[in-house]
Amino acid sequence: MFKLNTGLILATAALAVAGCAKKRPEVLPPAPTAGPLQEVAPTGPSGPVGGEVVPGSNADFQRSVTSNTVLFGLDQYDIDPAARAILDTQAAWLQRYPDRRITIEGHCDERGTREYNLALGDRRANAAKNYLAARGVNASRMSVISYGSERPAATGSDEEAYAQNRRAVTIVLG
Structure with missing residues (x-):
């Protein structure tokens, strides 16, 4: 009986340790070559040609919607009325261009x-994605990624900078 109990205890401990072994990578993927406020030189139907904004491009998206960025409160990921208004304009644009795919970045x-910031960034990006899906945007067109605090929009360690960095950003993919 003693050997059976000892064996069960050792097996349980081994399973518990094995379940905790998975860690997040130390290095995040490289930054995109064109940021949310930049547009790459035209090579196809999604970039500006001759200085004009091509319909359906990321530049057209940014010009047409209230904002490509939704802000959040401290330790929050709920969609407030201001975020709803922004996401409603994004949903309307995405319904006009049903072939366009987006990535929603959580910050x-x-x-x-x-670890906490990566998880919170993921919840923020998914909250925006879920809202857009509820407004009729096909979820298969949307992907999410969390950068946690790795890519701040504003530098500084004050409340003004913090408020700008708590965000979800929608990027139209080329």
Whole structure:
């Protein structure tokens, strides 16, 4: 009986340790070559040609919607009325261009651990995605990524900078 109990305890401990072994990578993927406010030189139907904004491009998206960025409160990921208004304009644009795919980036301010910020950024990006899906945008057109606090929009360690960094950003893919 003693050997059976010892064996069960050792097997349970081994399973518990194995379940905790998975860690997030230390290095994030490289930054995109064109940021949310930049447009790459035209090579196809999604970029500006001759200085004009091509319908359906990321530049057209940014020009047509209220904002490509939704802001959040401290430690929050709920969609408030201001975020709803922004996401409603994004949903309308995305319904006009049903072939366009998007990525929603989740971001946090510098407070909190790396793991917490990555998880919170993911919840923020998914909250925006779920809202857009509820407004009729096909979920298969949307992907999410969390950068946590790794890509701040504003530098500084004050409330003004923190408020700008707690965000979800919608990027139209080329």
